Amino acid sequence: MRALTAARAIAARVGSRLVTSPTSHEPPLVLLFSKDRAIQLELFLRSYAQHMSTPLPLTVMYRASSEAHKQAYEDVFAGYRASELTVIAETAFKPDLLAVLKASNARHVIFFVDDIVFIHPVDTRLLEQWDPRDGILSLRLGRNITHSYNRGGIEQPQPASFESATLGEQPLARWRWSTGTLDWSLPTSLDGHLLPLPDLIPVIEQANFKAPNSLEGAIGQYKFLFKWRWGYCWERARIMNLPLNTVKTEDYDFPHQGLDAEQLLAAFQQGMRLDISELPLAEHNSCHMAWTPALRRLPEEARRAGT
Numbered sequence: 001m002r003a004l005t006a007a008r009a010i011a012a013r014v015g016s017r018l019v020t021s022p023t024s025h026e027p028p029l030v031l032l033f034s035k036d037r038a039i040q041l042e043l044f045l046r047s048y049a050q051h052m053s054t055p056l057p058l059t060v061m062y063r064a065s066s067e068a069h070k071q072a073y074e075d076v077f078a079g080y081r082a083s084e085l086t087v088i089a090e091t092a093f094k095p096d097l098l099a100v101l102k103a104s105n106a107r108h109v110i111f112f113v114d115d116i117v118f119i120h121p122v123d124t125r126l127l128e129q130w131d132p133r134d135g136i137l138s139l140r141l142g143r144n145i146t147h148s149y150n151r152g153g154i155e156q157p158q159p160a161s162f163e164s165a166t167l168g169e170q171p172l173a174r175w176r177w178s179t180g181t182l183d184w185s186l187p188t189s190l191d192g193h194l195l196p197l198p199d200l201i202p203v204i205e206q207a208n209f210k211a212p213n214s215l216e217g218a219i220g221q222y223k224f225l226f227k228w229r230w231g232y233c234w235e236r237a238r239i240m241n242l243p244l245n246t247v248k249t250e251d252y253d254f255p256h257q258g259l260d261a262e263q264l265l266a267a268f269q270q271g272m273r274l275d276i277s278e279l280p281l282a283e284h285n286s287c288h289m290a291w292t293p294a295l296r297r298l299p300e301e302a303r304r305a306g307t
Contacts, residue, residue, distance in 0.1 A: 027056045027128050028108035028194060031100060033212040035063040036247040036261050037114045038072035039268040043276065043293070044116055045076070045085075051118035051238070056127070059086040059100060061093075065247075072268050093211055094204075101201055107132060109197045110139075111190040113212060113241070117276060119284070120238045126170050132196045134167060135174065135230030139192030140287045141183060142237035143173060148182050149243075149288035156182040165232065172234060178227040183287055187226040188219045191287065192239045199225070241288040242276075259292070273298045 034041045041060070049055050060077075064070035077087050090096050101109065108130060122139065130137060148156045159175035166172065177187045187193065188200075190212060203225070207218035245259040274293040283289070 026105070026107055027124075028110050028130075029059065029101070029104040029106040029197060030056050030110050030112070031059045031061065032112040032114065033061050033190070034073075034114035035211075036065050036069045036265070037245075038069065038076050039264050039272075039274055040114045040242075040244065041073070042076045042268070043274040044112065044114055044118075045080070046273075047118040047276070051121050052124055053121065054124040055084070056124060057084060057086065059088065061088045061090050061096060061100070063090040068265060068269070072265055075268075093215075094209060097215070098201070098204060101197065101204065104197065106197055108194050109200060110192060110194050112192060112239075113190060115241050115243055116140075116191060116239050117242055117279075118239050119276075119279065119281060120234070120236055122238050123170065126168060127194060129168065130194055135232055136177070136187045136196075136226060137172075137194040137232045138189070139194075139233075139238040140189065140240070141231070141233040142235055144236050144285055145183065145287060147286045149286040149290060151182065153286070156184065159184050159231075167232070170234075172232045174230050174232045176227075177223070177229060177231045180231070184231070185227070186220065186223065187229065187231060188216070188223050190216045191241060237284065237287070240284060242291060242293065243288050244292060267295050271297050 032041075032044065041062070045058075048058070062073055064073055073087075077085060088096060088100065108127070110127070126137070143158070143162075146155060146158070148154055159180040161175045161179040163174060164171070165174040175184065177185060183189075188195065200219070203219050203222045204215075207215070207221070209215040209218040245261055245264065247261050272295040275296040275298065276293045278294070279291065283291075
């Protein structure tokens with residue numbers, strides 16, 4: 001019943017805001033979720049600055065379970081101007097999220113979580129000029145994604161409809177979400193998918209969730225609303241997840257490297273940062289990669305420069 005209600009709400013809204021202004025150049029709403037992972041958030045921000053041609057303003061919704069974690073976040077945020085970073089301390093996840101989404105005039109939203117890193121360049125113009133009628137752009141998929149770490153490293157075939165495509169000056173690949181399996185069939189991922197915001201708000205209003213993990217599962221129940229659209233990606237994925245640890249607040253448990261959140265916090269407090277300069281990109285064949293960065297003291301200028 002909820003899915004049907006959301007579908008009707010979406011159908012009533014599609015065609016007005018989206019179709020009448022397909023050529024306007026508006027930056028998407030970029031929204032990141034984080035909990036007790038200041039050191040991973042710092043790495044995300046550093047890689048984002050390095051690989052986005054013009055970094056778009058970010059909104060970070062975060063949750064800290066202790067004063068020490070809160071202070072670590074404040075140390076990260078202190079390095080950014082208000083025009084670059086909007087910070088929201090989470091109090092109630094769903095109302096907080098809906099308030100952010102409804103306050104935005106963007107045509108698109110792109111979600112990230114704090115264990116993501118950018119690994120290849122992204123031309124910001126493509127995100128700003130994206131026409132919702134073209135489909136859903138994925139930063140986490142690419143022709144190199146052939147396995148699924150979250151499912152035990154099993155092989156995942158690429159869609160039969162996979163073909164080369166060019167939008168603007170960008171060489172991409174495309175497929176129908178309905179023809180994909182596993183990661184290639186999940187248009188509503190929270191890991192770097194450019195999603196049509198007006199279509200998504202009624203889904204989120206109807207969905208039951210308490211935190212990012214259950215949000216992804218909840219909106220995934222409505223993927224039938226998006227599966228007939230085209231999916232687009234680069235030849236090689238632009239981002240990857242480095243699942244170093246879990247800080248779950250719900251009964252969701254995904255494979256991870258088993259690092260302790262408090263030990264990572266202590267390392268951050270001592271001035272250590274995650275260093276991915278030796279990341280073996282040739283081994284990148286899954287959206288998530290079992291690889292642990294080194295902890296090193298990075299020069300202050302390197303932190304802000306994204307190196």
